[in-house]
Amino acid sequence: MNPISVLLVDDEEDLSLVLAERLEMKGFIARGVVSSEEALDLIEKEEFDVMIIDIKMPGIGGLDLMQRVKQKRPETQIILFTGHGTDKEGETAIDDGAYDYLIKPIKIEDLIAKIEKAAGK
Amino acid sequence: MNIFRKIILNILPVYFSEEAAPEEGWGRYRRLWRRVAFLTAFVSLMPLIIMTFVNYYQYKRVFEEEMIYPISRLTSNTRRSLSSFIDERRSVLDMIIRDKEYDELKNQEKLTILFRNLKESFGGFIDMGVIDADGIQQSYVGPYELMGKNYKDQSWFQDVRLRGIYVSEVFMGYRKFPHFVIAVMHEIDKGGFYVLRATLDMETVSSNILALSHRPSTDAFIINRDGVLQTDSRFYGKTFDTIHIPVPPISDKTEVVERLDDNGRLYILGYAYIIQSPFILMEVTKPEEQMKNWFSLRNDLLWFLGVSIFLIILVILWGANYLVRHILEADLRHARVLHNIEYTSKMASIGRLAAGVAHEINNPLSIINENAGLLKDIVAATEDFPRAEKFLKHIEAVTKSVERCSTITHRLLGFAKRIDTQIETIDLKNLIQEVLGFLDKEAKHRNITIAYHIPEYIPTIESDRGQLQQVFLNIINNSFDALSDGGRLDITITPSELNRVSISIKDNGHGISEHDLQHIFEPFFTSKKEHGTGLGLSITYGIIQKLGGDISVESKVGVGTSFTVMLPIKHE
Numbered sequence: 001m002n003p004i005s006v007l008l009v010d011d012e013e014d015l016s017l018v019l020a021e022r023l024e025m026k027g028f029i030a031r032g033v034v035s036s037e038e039a040l041d042l043i044e045k046e047e048f049d050v051m052i053i054d055i056k057m058p059g060i061g062g063l064d065l066m067q068r069v070k071q072k073r074p075e076t077q078i079i080l081f082t083g084h085g086t087d088k089e090g091e092t093a094i095d096d097g098a099y100d101y102l103i104k105p106i107k108i109e110d111l112i113a114k115i116e117k118a119a120g121k
Numbered sequence: 122m123n124i125f126r127k128i129i130l131n132i133l134p135v136y137f138s139e140e141a142a143p144e145e146g147w148g149r150y151r152r153l154w155r156r157v158a159f160l161t162a163f164v165s166l167m168p169l170i171i172m173t174f175v176n177y178y179q180y181k182r183v184f185e186e187e188m189i190y191p192i193s194r195l196t197s198n199t200r201r202s203l204s205s206f207i208d209e210r211r212s213v214l215d216m217i218i219r220d221k222e223y224d225e226l227k228n229q230e231k232l233t234i235l236f237r238n239l240k241e242s243f244g245g246f247i248d249m250g251v252i253d254a255d256g257i258q259q260s261y262v263g264p265y266e267l268m269g270k271n272y273k274d275q276s277w278f279q280d281v282r283l284r285g286i287y288v289s290e291v292f293m294g295y296r297k298f299p300h301f302v303i304a305v306m307h308e309i310d311k312g313g314f315y316v317l318r319a320t321l322d323m324e325t326v327s328s329n330i331l332a333l334s335h336r337p338s339t340d341a342f343i344i345n346r347d348g349v350l351q352t353d354s355r356f357y358g359k360t361f362d363t364i365h366i367p368v369p370p371i372s373d374k375t376e377v378v379e380r381l382d383d384n385g386r387l388y389i390l391g392y393a394y395i396i397q398s399p400f401i402l403m404e405v406t407k408p409e410e411q412m413k414n415w416f417s418l419r420n421d422l423l424w425f426l427g428v429s430i431f432l433i434i435l436v437i438l439w440g441a442n443y444l445v446r447h448i449l450e451a452d453l454r455h456a457r458v459l460h461n462i463e464y465t466s467k468m469a470s471i472g473r474l475a476a477g478v479a480h481e482i483n484n485p486l487s488i489i490n491e492n493a494g495l496l497k498d499i500v501a502a503t504e505d506f507p508r509a510e511k512f513l514k515h516i517e518a519v520t521k522s523v524e525r526c527s528t529i530t531h532r533l534l535g536f537a538k539r540i541d542t543q544i545e546t547i548d549l550k551n552l553i554q555e556v557l558g559f560l561d562k563e564a565k566h567r568n569i570t571i572a573y574h575i576p577e578y579i580p581t582i583e584s585d586r587g588q589l590q591q592v593f594l595n596i597i598n599n600s601f602d603a604l605s606d607g608g609r610l611d612i613t614i615t616p617s618e619l620n621r622v623s624i625s626i627k628d629n630g631h632g633i634s635e636h637d638l639q640h641i642f643e644p645f646f647t648s649k650k651e652h653g654t655g656l657g658l659s660i661t662y663g664i665i666q667k668l669g670g671d672i673s674v675e676s677k678v679g680v681g682t683s684f685t686v687m688l689p690i691k692h693e
Contacts, residue, residue, distance in 0.1 A: 012484050012487070012488060014488045014491075014492065015484065015487050015488045015491055018488070018491040018492050018494075018495050019491050021495055022491060022494055022495050022498055025495075025498045025499075025502060026498070056480075083480045083481075083483040083484055083487075103531070104483040104484065104486070104487045105483060105486045105487040105489075105490040105491075105523055105527050106487065106490075108491075108494050
């Protein structure tokens with residue numbers, strides 16, 4: 001069985017890269033990028049099972065990026081990060097097409113569970 | 122005095138008591154109340170009082186015209202008759218003593234002729250005699266044997282010698298019937314003098330003069346200045362009895378006065394002092410029948426005035442209370458609205474700030490968390506990692522601190538969040554008991570008594586169950602924190618005005634200082650030091666505001682704290 005490929009998009013470099021590294025160590029194929037533009041470039045070349053996108057980012061925001069990914073890679077499942085700590089924002093994101101959401105700071109176990117669920121494993 | 126003050130304070134509105142007065146005092150409302158009450162009383166009572174007194178005096182004048190003036194006229198006429206009777210007889214004696222020589226008057230025969238003529242012309246004479254300067258009776262005409270009688274030591278003789286004339290009070294004397302004496306003195310050469318003395322029958326005065334003024338309700342009689350009757354009286358007894366009404370004060374004219382007798386009944390007294398005599402003419406009328414209408418009218422007037430004043434004062438007090446209470450309530454509402462606006466705005470600003478801060482902190486927290494997690498993963502994945510246990514222990518400390526910060530930021534965001542409420546019908550008694558179910562074990566463990574004061578019927582309310590649970594859990598948690606072991610918690614639910622229900626949660630814990638009380642609903646304010654985040658009551662406040670309710674707190678250090686939540690019965 002192929003490992004699940006995950007792309008993390010968060011403007012906080014220390015977060016996206018470290019989280020990607022942790023996921024790698026947990027057996028995922030994980031890449032971390034720090035902007036929506038970088039993520040869009042990457043999905044042109046590679047396909048990911050799951051994308052984890054921070055809602056609040058400079059430039060193209062998380063929700064905007066999700067819509068573009070949905071057009072380009074409809075099979076990719078998207079999990080959103082929100083720093084607002086409310087369910088309301090996450091529920092809105094699900095209505096807009098996200099698979100699920102997580103409130104920062106996350107627990108790695110929760111993240112892995114949601115990724116696996118999103119990837120159908 | 123204290124009881125009187127208590128009664129007054131119970132009648133008077135709250136602003137007359139210094140209890141529960143605001144910082145600036147109730148002075149403004151007291152002044153307003155007094156002004157309203159005084160002005161209203163003045164403009165409403167003055168015309169009433171003036172009109173009543175005008176009516177009173179008009180009726181009194183009519184009454185006087187009908188009752189007093191006839192008595193005054195009657196008394197004046199009788200006084201003139203009585204004065205004339207005495208004056209005429211004194212004048213004729215005076216004329217005789219001046220006209221006749223002493224020798225003529227000493228002559229018994231001549232005196233007899235003179236006395237006969239006198240009796241034919243003037244009624245009332247009984248006898249007449251001449252007394253010399255030594256007081257010896259020199260001649261006498263009359264039914265008694267008085268020749269040679271010596272009057273020198275009698276007081277009347279001294280009086281006539283000094284004043285030249287003397288009118289006596291009524292007395293019995295030798296004659297054994299009421300009579301009085303008129304004596305006149307005439308001086309002769311060489312300092313000598315003699316006295317002409319006549320006795321008059323008082324019965325003549327009674328039958329000829331006083332009888333004229335008798336009416337069915339009137340008594341006319343004469344008294345001396347000691348109140349001894351000089352004639353018989355229908356009301357006060359026989360001659361020489363002392364009347365039991367006061368002797369009227371001296372006056373040189375006819376007077377009419379209203380007086381009350383020993384039984385409290387009114388009588389009208391007309392009286393006149395008869396000059397140059399010891400007599401006082403008295404006309405007493407007991408006008409009970411005639412006065413009935415006047416008394417009834419006067420009483421009606423006084424009753425009308427009294428009852429009207431009482432009712433007007435009641436209405437004025439009610440009006441002043443009503444008016445000033447409404448102004449006071451409007452002012453309090455205004456102040457409360459301003460305070461709420463200010464407070465809500467302050468809370469909203471703090472909420473926005475808190476949410477911003479929480480959001481910004483979440484990112485670095487996540488970084489710390491993930492880096493710590495990565496380190497943990499590396500240690501776990503590396504075999505024979507040196508001092509792995511100690512390393513993992515420190516990483517655990519970091520992640521626990523992150524979790525703690527995370528709880529705070531989530532609560533902060535919760536304080537500012539505006540999630541939809543889910544309205545349902547709630548039985549408050551059940552809801553409170555559900556909440557207390559969470560704390561049941563702690564209550565038992567700490568021996569805390571929980572007393573419910575809930576009437577049988579409490580209306581259900583429309584509200585958000587989950588949020589109300591959070592509200593009451595926060596409040597009761599705070600109470601538990603304040604209580605010592607063995608403390609007491611009183612929970613009271615009562616229907617309140619304006620379609621609301623009041624829930625009071627009162628503990629007998631350590632209480633809250635006045636300073637802390639002012640900030641208790643502000644975020645981050647806590648008196649629990651490291652235990653509390655200072656967000657519980659601010660979140661509670663926000664939820665209650667959102668649900669259309671109010672929360673207030675009263676506390677006294679060392680006595681306890683009482684939170685009161687007011688919730689609307691209907692959700693709007």
